[in-house]
Amino acid sequence: MKLAFIVDPIDKLDPGHDTSVAIMEAAQILGHEVWITEAHQLTAIDGKAWANLLSVRLKPVELVEGRWQIIENWYQIDHGVFAPLEEMDAVFMRTDPPVTIPYLYATYILDLIDPTKTLVINSPRGLRTANEKMYALQFPSVIPHTLVSQDKSVIRKFVEEKQAVILKPLGGKAGEGILFLQVGDRNFNSLIEISTRWGQEPVMVQEFLPAAKEGDKRVIVLDGESIGAVNRIPTGNEFRGNMAVGGRVAPVEITDRDREICAVLAPQLKVDGLYFVGIDVIGGYLTEVNVTSPTGIREIDRLNNVSLGKEVIQWLQKFVSG
Ligand SMILES: Nc1ncnc2c1ncn2[C@@H]1O[C@H](COP(=O)(O)OP(=O)(O)O)[C@@H](O)[C@H]1O
Ligand SMILES: [Mg+2]
Incomplete structure (x- = not known):
């Protein structure tokens, strides 16, 4: 497959943490072409979406004593082309939030991609539909x-x-x-x-939710099914569990309750083309549905000795060939 990833500037990505890099690596390992571009490098010409695409080779991170070791010069840009995105089998829209006006414009360009030729993950329409905080309001039975x-x-x-x-x-x-x-x-x-x-x-x-002190669980949801989870536990004087503010990551089970929440969301996620999302669960309640560039794969892979990136790519292979 030919896969394009719309990401933030690659030199700013953290290969030991960023899910986009984990999925790109898995794609490369499974023998697919990996191309990158950025949201502001998309162009609409005569009703088609084009992009400045760079072909990238990655040196995959290695797990050494429970930590991801980043190899020096972890990415290498081979060459660039200006090409229609429909030449790709799939496009991963992975620009980090916030969802700004230019971000929305990029989704309108992605709307021009013929879904019978190229799958966009997540669907540009879904990205506009699902505000990461407000989307959860559609599922009152499972939110606080x-x-x-x-x-x-x-x-x-x-x-x-x-x-x-x-x-x-x-x-x-x-x-x-x-x-x-x-x-x-x-x-x-x-x-x-x-x-x-x-x-x-x-x-x-x-x-x-007082249970927040026991952790804010990130569940990775692929096509409506939970495929992995990691807990983020607040540390020190901080009440927030986010990794970005020092939350400690710890292994955690996917519970029946988590699966129940996914089952409640799944039909709507399908309608909205939200194939790859990260839901946040605190004390058994859904608090957020992350759709733009959900993260957590590196932590789950490291703690559970799995490769969720490979699962994503294998799912995509089936989706694209089926
Ligand atoms: N209802 C809640 N009760 C207690 N703590 C919460 C609640 N909602 C969020 N938090 C805390 O705030 C953090 C961030 O919340 P979240 O809604 O996931 O927003 P974001 O991760 O986008 O900043 C969580 O990790 C959690 O520690
Ligand atoms: Mg969150």
């Missing part, structure tokens, strides 16, 4: 009590009811802007004003 509002009095009433909540900006990632708020906080008004930009922007307000 959650409100989205920019109205201070509505938020105040909810916090009084719940006593303690988590405030989340709707476009954030990696713990950015996540706040803990409880009744009686002396910064109560100010925190709401700042997070709603003085009532101009809605924010997510979610019942605080």
